[in-house]
Amino acid sequence: xxxxxxxxxxxxxxxxxxxxxxPNVWNAELDRGVFAMPVTPNFYISHQWLRELxxxxxxxxxxxxxxxxxxxxxxxxxxxxxxxxxxxSEAVGIIQHQVDxxxxxxxIPRKIESKAIHTIRxxxxxxxxxxxxxxxxxxFCGCPACVRPSTxxxxxxxxxxxxxxEV
Numbered sequence: 001x002x003x004x005x006x007x008x009x010x011x012x013x014x015x016x017x018x019x020x021x022x023p024n025v026w027n028a029e030l031d032r033g034v035f036a037m038p039v040t041p042n043f044y045i046s047h048q049w050l051r052e053l054x055x056x057x058x059x060x061x062x063x064x065x066x067x068x069x070x071x072x073x074x075x076x077x078x079x080x081x082x083x084x085x086x087x088x089s090e091a092v093g094i095i096q097h098q099v100d101x102x103x104x105x106x107x108i109p110r111k112i113e114s115k116a117i118h119t120i121r122x123x124x125x126x127x128x129x130x131x132x133x134x135x136x137x138x139x140f141c142g143c144p145a146c147v148r149p150s151t152x153x154x155x156x157x158x159x160x161x162x163x164x165x166e167v
Contacts, residue, residue, distance in 0.1 A: 001067040002088040003118065004036035004106065005046055007053055010060040013120055021064060021112035033075065033107035038092040039065065043127075045101045050127040055151060060125065065118045068108060079103035 006021055023032035039046050050061055068074075070089035077083030080103070086094065095104050147157045 002070055002092050003039040003065060003067050004088075004108070005039050006034055006036045006064045006066070006112070007047065007050055007061050007123075008064055009058040010062050010122070013062055013064075016064055016117070017114060017120070020114040020117065021066070023109070023111055033109040034112055036066075036106050036108060037104070038095055038106065040092070040096050040101075042101070045095070047123060047127045048102055049105070050123060050125070054125070057150070061123055063121050063123050065121070066112050066116045067118055068112070068116065073109075075107040075109060076104065079105065083107065 008016065008021075021034045023034050035049075037046050037049065047063065053061060068088050070087065072088050073085045074088050074091050075083045076086050076091040076094065083105075091106050095101050095106075098104070147154045147161075151157075
């Protein structure tokens with residue numbers, strides 16, 4: 001059985017212990033699923049989404065660890081690419097053997113029952129990347145599409161970016 005971790009705000013823990021993980025809408029076609037990452041030997045890769053999720057205003061996140069059967073189909077892909085169906089064990093293997101596993105995500109297209117939950121742990125709150133995996137390898141873009149209005153210092157970032165084009 002493959003082990004996965006779902007990151008959730010601390011305030012949701014009681015509800016999850018009682019009724020499990022409920023699927024969320026994840027694309028425009030209104031497909032529903034539970035976002036997760038496989039638990040790999042690399043702690044950072046398994047929990048890489050934490051800082052990006054914190055950008056939406058939640059303070060403390062916990063990891064909800066659960067198991068699903070190896071032959072169950074999940075939807076997996078990179079942050080910017082089209083997602084494809086894979087068996088859970090295949091998805092774990094693909095992510096583990098990537099040269100750069102940042103930005104991958106797995107979506108389980110069903111509810112995770114509370115009895116499938118293995119454990120819930122508090123996590124260090126400084127894990128992961130912000131804005132985009134590999135953001136530091138590219139030049140900064142301060143356009144309104146790249147810098148969300150809700151982010152820290154977004155107005156200053158947009159103004160500095162616009163000034164860089166002035167002659």
